[in-house]
Amino acid sequence: MKLVLDEEEIWIIECIKEAHIDCGFHVRDVIKKAKARYGLSRSTVYEIISYLEFHGLVKTNKSGNRELDQSISYFIVCPVCGKEVPENEYIVENGRAICEDCYLEEHQRIKFADPMAVRSKKLFRKSHGLEGTEGLTDIQKDLCEFIQTEGAVTPEKISTLFGLTPQETKNQLAILRHCELVKWRQIGDEICIVLFDS
Ligand SMILES: [Zn+2]
Structure with a gap:
């Protein structure tokens, strides 16, 4: 039988691992940790430990x-x-x-509108004499061009058309946002990307 543990049970396992010393662990130490960190009550800890015992994850060793x-x-x-x-x-975590x-x-x-990132990106581009889409990767240039042509476009549409995962799209758009080339805009009930100057 496959044993699937829930969140509280994982917490107890983590506490047990920390409370473990050479000869085993003491429930009291697990209770202290579980209470301080996760707010679990004494009876919950006992209940979960007995559940783990039932499944053989916790056992009694030679020293009792x-x-x-x-x-x-x-x-x-x-x-x-x-x-x-x-x-x-x-x-x-x-x-x-x-x-x-x-x-x-x-x-x-990558955080989308991160003021520090915007500042450092702007300074970097300025110091390298980069304007507009200069210094961007091909995909970033293509994205800018596409957004310019479309006017406003949803990240989902970009993902589909450019064959990017939603996370890759977000990352690329975050970089363009940091360069202040694009920004978000709400259009109806959709959140779209538009050119920064539009
Ligand atoms: Zn996952």
């Missing part, structure tokens, strides 16, 4: 202490993409266990 059985495999459901991920392939793909995607994300 509880320990985590690393040989038992389990899965989590990534809250971002909904994929089931085995225990050695997820990343816990701020109490949230997500799959590696979603983790990377989130960390590659």
Whole structure:
């Protein structure tokens, strides 16, 4: 049977890992951590540990202490993409266990209207005598041209026509935004990209 753990159960596993010493772990230490970090009550911690015991993830060792059985495999459901991920392939960040793909995607994300990025990009372009679409990659130039021709275009349309993933589109548009070549504009109930000067 495939064991799929929920968020609170993952938190307990993380707390157990930290509370682990050579001879096992003490529930009291797990309760302290789980309470301080995630606000879980004592009874919830006990309940989850007994659930983990039932599935063999927590067992009693020779010295009579509880320990985590690393040989038992389990899965989590990534809250971002909904994929089931085995225990050695997820990343816990701020109490949230997500799959590696979603983790990377989130960390590659470039903030769209980032004042510092705009400033540094502007200074860089000015110091290199770059104007308009000079110094941009071919795809960025194509995007600018396309946006100019269309007037206003949704990021979804750009993704489809240029064969980019939604994240790649966002990243490219973020760079153009930092160069102050494009900006967002709400048209009806759609959020579109338009040229910065329009
Ligand atoms: Zn994911």
